[in-house]
Amino acid sequence: MKLYLSIIIIVITFLGCKKDTQEVDNNYAYLGGEIINPNTNFIVLSKDEAVIDTVKLDGRNRFLYKINHLNEGIYTFRHGGEYQIILLEPKDSVFLRLNTLDFDESLVFTGDGDKKNNYLINDFLENEKEEKHIVKLCQLNPITYQIHIDSLKDLKVNAFKNFKKKYETTPLFEKIAKSNIDYSYYSSKEVYPFIHYGKDKAALLKSLPNDFYSYRKDINYNDTFFSNYHNYNIFLRNNFSNLSLKEHDLHSDNKVFNRNNLCYNLDRLKLIDSLVTDPNIKENLLYHFTINYLTKSQDENGNNAVLKSYLSKSKNDKSKTMLSNLTKSLNSLKKGSKLPEINIVDYNNNTVEINSIINNSTVISFWSHTYYDHFNDSHKKIKELQIKYPEINFVTINIDDYGLDKSEKLLLNHGFSPKNEYLFKSPKEATESLAIYPMTKTIIIDKNKKIVNSNSNIFSIHFEEELLGLLNR
Template sequence: MKLFYCTLLIAITLLGCKQDGTNNNGDYAYLGGEIINANGNFVVLSKSKHIIDTIRLDGNSRFIYKINNLKPGIYTFKHGGELQMVLLEPKDSIMLRLNTLEFDESLVYTGKGAKKNNYLINEFLQNEIEEKKIFKFCQLSAGAYQKEIENLKNKKHKKLKDFKNKYDTSELFNKIALANIEYYYYFNKEIYPFVHYGHNKNDILEGLPKDFYNYRKNINYNDTFLKDYHIYNTFLRWNFSNIALNEHYKHANNNGFKSSNICYNLDRLALIDSLVTDTQIKEELLHHYTINFLNKSNNEKNNTTILNYYLNKSSNKKGKAMVTHYANTLNKLKTGASFPEIQLIDSNNTETSITTLINSPTVISFWSQSYYDHFKESQHKISELRSKYPEVRFIAINVDDYGLDSSLKALKRNRFSFKNQYQFKNPKASKEVLAIYPMVKAFIVDENKKIVNSKTNIFARNFEEQLLGLINR
């Protein structure tokens, strides 16, 4: 394995030297690597939502690709539904290695340009590890919470300073690394009112130190440099949710708060429309919150109001068509409707219609190898629920388009039963018919094949109450 990487890196270096003789601007970079337990035979390389190329893996699940006319910055590579970012600058020759079973955790880089990317991926993973700690800190008073997250921020700044002292870093890397620290800190500030215990969010907001959100005056809501960067977009979502909370309480009739409130959601969309002028950033925010609302609300009138607002404010024809189609599909899946005829493949590669399987109270959930943690957690949860509710049938459907063998290997590898495990015969069409978004979505269907709930979640606090309601009616 080491011999392969050394040989490949030497070859890249020699190609780079040859290139230097004919092209003095050095505006190229190499990206290659190896994918363990590949979920397909290609990697998709993109920048700013635009696909650069689809790169085929060889027989050993390896690839190498040269990017000409390189524009320095953040690129994304996608494989099997999972994606991650890589910072590319002129004359970089970066090799990656990852295992799809632990996509982010297993990712390592070697070659020229590797150190900066290993730093960035380690920071990404560290943020994920700190998440549980942050949620516990959120139960502290605002002043104590602020001290804790400032302490975390200061440690990150020291780590970055040490890295810059040790290695010769570029201005581009420095800008991205600093933004990662600052926007993660801002994000932690924005989530506080939502995670802090207590339903009266207005009291929480009024009890914050006056300088708690001072950084907001310097926020650029149209940062074209950071708009493809994960933490910036995550911050924006929580920031708009938070400032909409302030707007909501200016005209709310009581101090209670529900994220499903139509007024609150319209306030949030209006703030996005007023503060964001960059079309890509605006569209992604409007799209995200519209889809999110439609997926949770069972009020048709409110759904129509939110949909119409989005259609009026969005300038993205493709996005508007997609959201309209999604809303229409959800309307066909409302309570009391017959569950659609969908063709499945069982573990023996036998085709069957899903409605032939529904002869008792039934829960239908979905999984994908692209969401590996959800796959494992949902399988364990279903096993637990099957033991508690033997009168309910639990059907788990793999939504991937990798073939039956791939899904069976994933189940076998994790020692999960093949019983009541299926795969869509036509994944793309079936996912559209059932409006499967997000992946945690599940259906509850009665013995007459009528939909009881098309927007539930097996991890929801009241999920078992929903099951008992169906069983006892």
């Protein structure tokens, strides 16, 4: 609390020292706060994907920043590999406090503008919990499912009404809060066919009530205001995945749906291209689904076909180059090939070539300081797997460029041994060569140093089946 009082005093003093000003410019906002356990010494503030400034933390990991000529709306602040949104309106003075070890859950706001932002972050956290509940509800029949999610929406609507009675709100905040409720509800509808246990998705769609997707007639696929907003983008992804089911069914004879089907993924890219005209929204969707396909595919021909479709529709040269390079790397990591020659460093500061440490069946996984939950969960999982499968060598590589000391300290503080732990000698080049995306990517190598699967995942329900197959080769 002392932090916020001191910052508020600084702000008041600054404003009070302004002399001889005939006309006060009220179109500004202050953003300040404290980062506990920082990963870097700065935060990055942006709006609509354009970086406004890099704000340095002081010696006590605190910062204060004034935004002049404020463009009111949703801003994004990033720290390390995490980010969150903040709503800023004229004359707001919002101060945040968060712990990087529990980024979203620890985030709290104080100051002028705190109520609306605490409401939004709490709504975000509640939606995360609700998503897990939705998975269970999706096994219900369509009518019963709709009753349940209608009830969930009503609870949110009533909570928002009570919030408005208690606190003064603005039209902008109400617009965002209402969209949160609506797009969350719409997403619940769109995911239903995918999570429902039935394998014949086309038949399931035909069994839905006629008004199940009645809201679609009012959807704006080019809403620039919400173009960088989480709930809107999640809805669009779910919506296009669902709409593509119908398109795919027109030329598919297979009743069992496969998300990684090439034709389905090409249909989805084509549909996005036909319905979305806003360049940023279109690019985000095209990029998301293209990289999602590539990082889960083992088919070189399929990779090339999806990349070709993406390149013909995208206008973003930087992303086109990135995905072209990613596809090239993924295709070089196909089953039966060897890993590229990459130097890694152990915690005795010895440099070795990655293939030299593979003397038997090996699992290689990766971690980063900026993804703390994954670091912690993956190392615990590997500990379990090492006990169950002592014949397999489990190698873990940190992909950051922070040096040995910081990585070793984090490992030891959490009770993880540095044995079979490494860092990349050249992180950027190695990360690109091994196409490390997403962070859960795991590479399985056989005793002959040949790749068995370059796109596995230690958290997959099928992972241990892969390990048993590896031992039986």
